Amino acid sequence: MNDVILTPAGEKPLGFTLGVLAAAGAVAGIFIGAANGSSLLGVIGGAIVMAGIAYVLVKLLGEGLEKLARLGLVALFAVVGLLLSGTPGLVVGGLFGWFFGWFAYWIGFGRYRTPLVPYLTSGQVLWHYTFRVICGAIFVFLITPILVVMPLSFNAESFFTFTPEMLSFDPAGYSLRHYRDFLTNPEWTRAVENSLLIAPVATVISVSLGTLAAIGLSQSHVPGKRAIMAILISPMIVPLIISATGMYFFYSKIGLVGTYWGVVLAHAVLGIPFVIITVTATLVGFDRSLTRAAANMGANPVTTFFRVQMPLILPGVISGGLFAFITSFDEVVVVLFIGSAELQTLPWQMFTGLREQISPTILAAATILVGISILLLTVVEMLRRRSERLRGMTPR
Numbered sequence: 001m002n003d004v005i006l007t008p009a010g011e012k013p014l015g016f017t018l019g020v021l022a023a024a025g026a027v028a029g030i031f032i033g034a035a036n037g038s039s040l041l042g043v044i045g046g047a048i049v050m051a052g053i054a055y056v057l058v059k060l061l062g063e064g065l066e067k068l069a070r071l072g073l074v075a076l077f078a079v080v081g082l083l084l085s086g087t088p089g090l091v092v093g094g095l096f097g098w099f100f101g102w103f104a105y106w107i108g109f110g111r112y113r114t115p116l117v118p119y120l121t122s123g124q125v126l127w128h129y130t131f132r133v134i135c136g137a138i139f140v141f142l143i144t145p146i147l148v149v150m151p152l153s154f155n156a157e158s159f160f161t162f163t164p165e166m167l168s169f170d171p172a173g174y175s176l177r178h179y180r181d182f183l184t185n186p187e188w189t190r191a192v193e194n195s196l197l198i199a200p201v202a203t204v205i206s207v208s209l210g211t212l213a214a215i216g217l218s219q220s221h222v223p224g225k226r227a228i229m230a231i232l233i234s235p236m237i238v239p240l241i242i243s244a245t246g247m248y249f250f251y252s253k254i255g256l257v258g259t260y261w262g263v264v265l266a267h268a269v270l271g272i273p274f275v276i277i278t279v280t281a282t283l284v285g286f287d288r289s290l291t292r293a294a295a296n297m298g299a300n301p302v303t304t305f306f307r308v309q310m311p312l313i314l315p316g317v318i319s320g321g322l323f324a325f326i327t328s329f330d331e332v333v334v335v336l337f338i339g340s341a342e343l344q345t346l347p348w349q350m351f352t353g354l355r356e357q358i359s360p361t362i363l364a365a366a367t368i369l370v371g372i373s374i375l376l377l378t379v380v381e382m383l384r385r386r387s388e389r390l391r392g393m394t395p396r
Contacts (some may be wrong), residue, residue, distance in 0.1 A: 017058055017108040018051045024103060025050025028096065050100060057101070058108035070101035087169045146370055153178055153363035160360065178364040188361065191349035198260070198345060199328040202267035206324035209268070210275025211317055215309070217276075218283045229276070236273040240333045243270070248337040258340035266334045271324025278323065282316025315383040322376045330369065 025046035033042015053073065061069045074097035081093020106112055116125060156175035157163055165173025182188050213232055217225050235243055247266050248257060256262030290312075294304040310317070332347035339348065346365060353362045 017054050020107050021054035022047040022051040054104045057104045073097045073101040149363050150367045153367040155360050178360045181361045182364045191344050191346045194343055195329055195346040198263055199325050202264045202328040203321050203325040205268035206271030206275050207321045210272040211279050214276045214279035232276055233273040235270050244334045244337040262338045266338045267328035271327045274323035275320030278320035279316045282313045315386050319380045319383050322380050
């Protein structure tokens with residue numbers, strides 16, 4: 001037990017602090033060096049600079065001058081960034097200065113141990129933060145394409161790249177012209193109208209059938225539940241191009257290809273698995289004695305469902321409906337097989353625009369879709385937490 005550190009904070013050995021800051025500076029130097037033509041020079045320079053800054057902040061200035069030292073580092077990095085890259089460099093440099101100023105004191109004085117239990121070994125502490133860094137890197141990798149698309153949608157020019165005016169934060173480089181085109185161009189407005197006519201109806205069908213299927217499969221006496229569940233969620237598992245091909249050959253035999261109801265039913269099939277999964281998860285904590293009590297009081301199955309079951313599983317039903325709506329609103333492969341020129345949805349119009357005439361209006365449409373998706377996912381998360389509170393899984 002002698003090697004266990006019992007104090008959550010305290011000044012760390014200087015060699016440890018310099019090594020960690022040098023490693024962080026080397027990682028940052030990769031990007032800076034690549035932007036200036038030499039990643040290796042960026043790695044070496046970043047490691048040396050950050051090790052020197054860590055020595056000055058932690059050893060020479062200490063905690064007494066922390067606020068002044070961190071402000072000075074922000075100012076220094078901002079000035080260097082301004083000299084190297086103008087206004088964008090000023091912003092990025094200021095952010096780098098703020099982060100490394102905080103990081104140097106966080107490492108140098110052992111503040112990283114403050115939120116942790118004191119008996120963790122050094123290896124456990126290292127894994128604790130390594131795991132979070134890996135998760136953060138994955139998140140950045142996934143979110144970066146969205147962060148790139150959104151600023152480009154405000155490009156004043158008809159380009160898919162950042163113009164010099166945009167990089168220098170010149171107001172002349174930004175415009176809402178592509179959003180105006182999206183809202184006024186008949187092709188885009190018709191595509192939005194078609195999506196809004198198809199997605200809600202497909203969602204209603206998905207929610208109705210998916211909820212009934214989930215409730216039926218939750219009964220203990222249903223034979224072959226696993227096989228039935230596998231069949232019902234297969235549209236989520238089978239590659240979409242295969243599902244679209246099968247739907248095309250089947251719908252063509254019954255005259256639904258190129259019709260409104262053909263697209264609606266195809267999207268409903270894709271949305272049902274999401275409803276089944278979310279409603280089934282909600283039913284896991286459902287108290288069956290409530291339905292038996294309602295039956296003993298004389299309620300018929302329909303009354304029991306709407307008065308007892310539905311209020312408790314409603315968050316799961318709405319969550320599944322939101323996922324079904326997003327699936328229908330964003331789907332493009334199936335509608336290419338089942339739809340027609342008069343039934344072009346918004347994703348189809350975006351795909352056509354990328355293939356035939358590249359226009360930043362596509363980026364404006366993508367940004368609006370991202371905003372809608374974020375809003376709907378926020379609602380899903382709120383409903384999930386409400387469902388957990390109703391089932392007593394989390395405190396009220």
